[in-house]
Each structure stands twice: as C-alpha cells, then as structure tokens.
Amino acid sequence: MNIHGFVFDATIPFVDLWRFGKRIDPLKRVLEEREGWDPERLRSWQVERLRDILVHCDRHVPFYRRRFREVGFDPSRFDDPSQLEVVPALTKDDIRAHAHELFAEGLSRRGIKRGNTGGSTGVPTPFFLSREEAAWFEAVVRRCYDWLGIRPGDRIVKIAGLTYWKDWRLPFIQFVNTYFRNLRSLPAPYLSDDLMDSYILTLNQMRAPVLYGYPSAIELLARRMIETGRKVPSVRVVWTSSETLLDHQRALVREAFGIEPFDGYGGAETPIAIECRAHQGLHVFQHAKYVEVVDERGRAVPPGRTGRVLVTQFFNRVWPMVRYDLGDLAEWMPDGDPCPCGVRLPKFRRIHGRTGDILVTPDGRRVTIANVTLVFGSIHDQVRAYQLYQDRPDAIEVRIVPTRSFTTATETHIERSLRRFLGDEVHLVFRHVDDIELTPAGKRRILVCTLPGVGSRPSAGSPSGRVEPVQEKP
Numbered sequence: 384m385n386i387h388g389f390v391f392d393a394t395i396p397f398v399d400l401w402r403f404g405k406r407i408d409p410l411k412r413v414l415e416e417r418e419g420w421d422p423e424r425l426r427s428w429q430v431e432r433l434r435d436i437l438v439h440c441d442r443h444v445p446f447y448r449r450r451f452r453e454v455g456f457d458p459s460r461f462d463d464p465s466q467l468e469v470v471p472a473l474t475k476d477d478i479r480a481h482a483h484e485l486f487a488e489g490l491s492r493r494g495i496k497r498g499n500t501g502g503s504t505g506v507p508t509p510f511f512l513s514r515e516e517a518a519w520f521e522a523v524v525r526r527c528y529d530w531l532g533i534r535p536g537d538r539i540v541k542i543a544g545l546t547y548w549k550d551w552r553l554p555f556i557q558f559v560n561t562y563f564r565n566l567r568s569l570p571a572p573y574l575s576d577d578l579m580d581s582y583i584l585t586l587n588q589m590r591a592p593v594l595y596g597y598p599s600a601i602e603l604l605a606r607r608m609i610e611t612g613r614k615v616p617s618v619r620v621v622w623t624s625s626e627t628l629l630d631h632q633r634a635l636v637r638e639a640f641g642i643e644p645f646d647g648y649g650g651a652e653t654p655i656a657i658e659c660r661a662h663q664g665l666h667v668f669q670h671a672k673y674v675e676v677v678d679e680r681g682r683a684v685p686p687g688r689t690g691r692v693l694v695t696q697f698f699n700r701v702w703p704m705v706r707y708d709l710g711d712l713a714e715w716m717p718d719g720d721p722c723p724c725g726v727r728l729p730k731f732r733r734i735h736g737r738t739g740d741i742l743v744t745p746d747g748r749r750v751t752i753a754n755v756t757l758v759f760g761s762i763h764d765q766v767r768a769y770q771l772y773q774d775r776p777d778a779i780e781v782r783i784v785p786t787r788s789f790t791t792a793t794e795t796h797i798e799r800s801l802r803r804f805l806g807d808e809v810h811l812v813f814r815h816v817d818d819i820e821l822t823p824a825g826k827r828r829i830l831v832c833t834l835p836g837v838g839s840r841p842s843a844g845s846p847s848g849r850v851e852p853v854q855e856k857p
C-alpha cells in the first residue's frame with residue numbers, strides 16, 4: 384500500500400463520521416453480504432424496505448400522500464413490487480414544481496445534502512439526500528472500488544468535460560479528495576491533439592493506475608495513443624460513465640490500454656449499476672435501492688425489452704424519491720448462469736442513453752442514438768466527432784469534425800447510411816465544424832432536436848449516467 388493508501392485508511396473513519404455521521408466500512412460489509420443473496424431473499428428484503436419507505440411517505444410526505452390517494456394506493460397492504468405500478472413515476476417536472484412538498488413533515492433537515500441535475504435546458508432540477516442515503520451512496524461507490532480492483536490510495540485521474548472535483552465548495556473535502564484520496568482532474572473542454580498529447584505525458588508522469596471519464600473523452604485519448612504509438616502502462620483500470628459506452632469505444636480502449644473498460648451508470652442523485660470484472664452487463668445496485676425498468680404505462684418490462692429506468696430510494700426519509708424517472712432507457716439481462724464474479728445482483732444488458740435524444744423525420748420516423756452511432760462507429764478514423772442537429776421538421780444538420788482521412792467518399796457513405804433509417808424525405812445538410820459544443824455537464828451530445836414536443840427535454844445536460852469514483856458535491 385502506498386503512502387496515500389496508508390493515510391486514507393488512517394483518516395477515513397474520522398472523515399466519514401464528520402461527513403455522514405457514521406462509518407462507511409460497516410455499511411460496505413453489509414452490501415458485500417447482500418451481493419451474495421439469492422433472488423428470493425433480495426426480493427423479500429426489497430419488499431420490506433419498500434413498504435417501510437412507502438408507509439413513511441404516505442404518513443409524512445404531502446406530495447406522495449396526495450399522489451397515493453389519487454390512484455388508490457395503500458402502502459400498508461404492500462407485499463408485492465407489482466403493486467407499485469399504479470403509482471406514477473416521479474419526473475423532473477414533478478420535482479421542479481413540488482420540490483418543497485417532497486420534504487417529510489416533522490423531520491430535521493440538518494446535514495441534508497443538496498444537488499442538481501439537468502442544466503442545458505436552463506432549468507436545473509434539485510435533489511436532496513439525507514445523511515443516511517448519502518452514507519449508503521458512498522458505501523456503494525466504495526464497493527465499486529473493490530469490484531474494479533481499485534485499492535485505497537490508488538491515484539484516480541478523471542478526464543472529462545468538467546472538473547467537478549475542483550468545484551467543491553468545502554475546501555476540506557477537496558483537500559481530502561485530492562490529497563488523501565489521491566484524485567486528480569484533467570479537463571477536456573475541447574478537442575485537440577496537442578491537449579491529448581500533453582495528457583498522455585501527464586498520465587505517465589502521474590503513474591496513475593485508474594483513469595475515469597466520459598467515453599467520448601477517453602475515446603479521444605485512446606485514439607491519440609494509437610495514432611502516436613504511445614502507451615500509458617500504469618493504467619490498469621479504465622472506468623467510464625455518463626454516456627453510453629459504445630462498442631467502438633471499448634475496442635479503442637482495448638487497443639490503446641490493453642484492458643477492458645468498466646462501464647458505470649447512475650446519476651449525481653443516485654448510483655445505479657456498474658460492470659464487474661466479467662464484463663458481461665452491469666450489476667444493478669438492488670441491494671441498496673429499488674430499480675425498475677418499465678414501459679410507457681409504468682409496468683415492468685421483461686428482460687430483453689427496453690424500458691425507462693425508475694429508482695426508489697430506501698434511506699432518504701427526509702426527501703424520498705419514489706419511482707424517480709432518470710430519463711434513461713435500459714434493458715435487463717435475462718436470468719442465466721450466475722455471474723463468474725460471484726455477485727448475484729441482477730444485471731442490465733445495456734443502457735440505451737437518454738430518452739430525449741431523438742430525431743423525427745417528416746414521415747414520422749423517430750431515430751435514436753443507437754442507429755446513428757453504428758454509422759459513425761465504423762468510420763471513427765475519418766470523423767473525430769459529430770452531431771445530428773434538428774431545428775426544423777424537414778432538415779437535419781450533420782455536423783462533423785473531420786480528421787485528415789476524411790474525403791468526399793466519406794460524406795457519401797455517411798449520407799447513404801443515414802438515409803437507410805432517416806428515409807429520403809428529410810433534407811441532410813453537411814457542415815464541417817472545429818468542435819461540437821459541450822453541454823453544461825461537459826458532454827458532446829450526438830442527437831439534438833429542438834422541435835417542440837420532441838426534443839431533448841429530459842435532462843439534456845444532466846449528469847445522469849454517472850457513477851463517480853467519489854460523490855460529487857452535493
């Protein structure tokens with residue numbers, strides 16, 4: 384163990400007491416035990432936790448009391464998760480309109496942590512975490528460290544559009560994280576070979592074992608490493624989050640670093656799932672919360688079908704989230720053989736990204752991100768970055784940051800491939816640009832649609848999709 388690990392181990396119990404009012408290690412051990420539970424045991428534990436929090440919401444939280452009455456839901460009789468399906472999802476619009484009614488009556492708000500999701504729509508959505516929920520959040524993140532093979536004190540370098548870690552308002556926490564926990568940040572606010580070159584150099588100087596970041600940022604770095612033939616041998620864990628990790632990005636990480644990346648999924652408000660060392664889907668944190676995948680009517684969808692991700696917190700009694708809609712789509716993996724990693728928690732096969740990321744053609748086709756990334760994934764040596772932008776019904780602007788290998792043939796190929804699912808009725812306008820604008824959360828979005836009633840309404844710039852190596856502020 385290095386000096387940072389030693390200092391971390393020696394000081395963290397006190398830091399935890401100060402931040403969460405309790406130690407995190409015991410919670411982590413509880414989670415570890417639950418990871419091995421069989422599905423029946425996990426389910427009955429979840430039903431108990433759900434009943435407890437739902438009864439609490441009915442008695443003490445005005446928003447839910449009203450909502451439960453409206454749909455005739457009686458939490459005291461709750462004994463099966465399917466009964467929850469009558470309760471409408473909690474949307475970001477609900478929260479913006481009723482945030483104050485989501486506080487439980489008669490509970491102290493001392494120590495509560497406030498955060499925000501959303502942003503590019505100009506309307507951030509607040510959320511609040513009780514100290515108890517924040518403690519379990521932290522415990523889940525530290526279990527992720529174990530799963531990924533990250534040791535206390537290992538240097539973690541974050542490469543992404545924004546530097547959350549420098550944003551911390553509490554200088555003490557910042558100090559703990561940058562020094563004791565050995566976290567460093569490399570912002571990637573724009574695309575340039577020079578910046579990537581300097582980061583390859585910095586990573587080697589830092590001898591960082593863990594690289595964390597948005598797939599699009601890691602992709603740029605990996606691609607530059609391959610182009611220049613340079614390596615970063617110290618990196619043994621690549622941890623991506625915030626955006627869907629695409630197949631070609633995985634391949635680039637494998638080629639550049641010689642390792643398989645770990646994909647994480649969750650939001651600043653709650654971590655949801657992460658890939659284990661088997662790299663066959665993402666284990667969902669059902670041992671700390673209740674995660675559903677539902678259809679348009681709020682009913683569970685079976686494995687293999689895509690649905691919206693809803694989450695219910697168990698320990699946030701001060702400001703509970705019940706069936707909170709993250710604005711993302713995911714798909715359960717069918718029950719099969721136990722995961723080779725030994726963890727028995729259910730898995731997502733895929734995260735399909737934000738439900739708002741969609742284009743609509745004049746003949747009514749709705750195009751999601753998956754089709755588009757397939758087209759560009761195969762020509763990533765010719766297109767550095769891209770975005771499909773739509774602000775009128777009959778045209779889509781194809782914004783491209785070309786590499787030197789880009790030719791007119793590339794453009795013809797893109798147009799022909801896009802037409803296969805966009806059809807012939809929409810006008811395609813190609814535009815070469817120097818960069819793709821970042822969202823406030825520091826992401827480059829692949830699809831942007833500003834048409835009324837279609838658009839990228841839910842949390843366009845939301846940090847949803849993130850399981851951070853540390854909790855961002857709240």
Ligand SMILES: [Zn+2]
Nearest residue numbers: 659661722724
């Ligand atoms: Zn596993």
